[in-house]
Amino acid sequence: MVLMRRKRGWVFTLSALAGLWWVLSMNYELPILMYHIIDRPPAEGRSSVHVSPEVFERQMEFLKVHGYRVIPLSEAVRLYKEGRPIPRKTVVITFDDGTLDNFDHAFPVLRKMDFPATIFMITSNIGQEGWLGEQDLKILDQSGIEIGSHTADHAFLPSLKNDAEIEDQLLRSKARLEEVLGHPVSLLSYPAGGFNSRIAALAQLAGYEGAVTTNHGRPRGNPYGLHRIKVSESGANLFNFWLKVSGLYHLGKRRIAIS
Numbered sequence: 181m182v183l184m185r186r187k188r189g190w191v192f193t194l195s196a197l198a199g200l201w202w203v204l205s206m207n208y209e210l211p212i213l214m215y216h217i218i219d220r221p222p223a224e225g226r227s228s229v230h231v232s233p234e235v236f237e238r239q240m241e242f243l244k245v246h247g248y249r250v251i252p253l254s255e256a257v258r259l260y261k262e263g264r265p266i267p268r269k270t271v272v273i274t275f276d277d278g279t280l281d282n283f284d285h286a287f288p289v290l291r292k293m294d295f296p297a298t299i300f301m302i303t304s305n306i307g308q309e310g311w312l313g314e315q316d317l318k319i320l321d322q323s324g325i326e327i328g329s330h331t332a333d334h335a336f337l338p339s340l341k342n343d344a345e346i347e348d349q350l351l352r353s354k355a356r357l358e359e360v361l362g363h364p365v366s367l368l369s370y371p372a373g374g375f376n377s378r379i380a381a382l383a384q385l386a387g388y389e390g391a392v393t394t395n396h397g398r399p400r401g402n403p404y405g406l407h408r409i410k411v412s413e414s415g416a417n418l419f420n421f422w423l424k425v426s427g428l429y430h431l432g433k434r435r436i437a438i439s
C-alpha cells in the first residue's frame with residue numbers, strides 16, 4: 181500500500197516536471213540582445229545605454245564557454261521567414277546607434293570570440309566625432325559584423341507627419357549605407373523601438389528583410405517586429421545575463437502590443 185502511494189507520488193512528480201518542461205519549451209524565444217555603448221558609464225548617474233568593456237567581454241566569454249551559438253540577425257530573420265525552428269542556446273547580438281566605441285571596444289572582443297553581430301547606424305552621424313566613419317563601417321562589414329539602418333536621423337517614426345517622411349528616413353539611410361558598403365542593406369532597427377503596422381509595411385516596401393524593435397514588440401516570429409532584450413550595466417551580473425540569454429526572459433514581462 182505504502183509502495184503504491186510512493187509510486188503514484190513519483191508519477192505525479194514526473195508528470196508535473198514534464199508539463200513544466202513542455203510549457204517552458206512552448207515559450208522559448210530566441211534571445212536577441214540589444215546593446216548601445218560599450219564604454220565606462222559616466223561617473224554620475226545611472227546609464228541605461230552603457231556596458232563597460234570588461235563586463236561586455238565577460239558576457240561574451242560566458243556565451244563562448246557555455247557553448248552558445250551566436251548567429252547573425254539576418255540568419256534569424258531567414259529562419260523565422262522559413263518557419264524553421266531555432267535551436268536552443270542560440271543568441272543574436274545587436275548594437276543601436278553606431279557610436280565609435282562599438283569599433284574600439286566591442287569589435288575586438290567579438291573578433292576574439294568569432295561572434296557575428298549587427299550594428300544599426302544613424303546614417304546622418306556617419307563620420308561625426310564619436311561616431312563610426314565610412315572606413316570603420318567597411319572594416320566591420322568585411323569582418324562579419326552586419327550593418328543595418330537606424331534611420332537617417334534617429335527619427336521616432338510613429339510621430340512623423342506622413343508616409344513620405346517615414347519613407348525618407350527608411351530609404352535615405354538604406355541608400356547611404358549601400359553607397360558606403362557597396363551591397364544591399366536589409367536590416368532595420370526602429371529608433372526607440374517605435375513602429376506600428378503601417379511603418380512595418382513601409383519598411384518591407386523599402387526593401388528591408390527584417391526589423392527589430394525594443395522590448396515592447398509584437399509576438400515572436402514577425403520579422404518586422406522582432407523584439408530584443410536590453411543589456412545594460414545595471415544588470416551586469418552573470419546570473420542576470422544568463423536569464424537574458426535563457427530564451428525565457430520575456431516570461432512575466434508585460435508585452436505591449438503595438439498595432
Ligand SMILES: [Zn+2]
Nearest residue numbers: 276277371372
Ligand atoms: Zn537609438
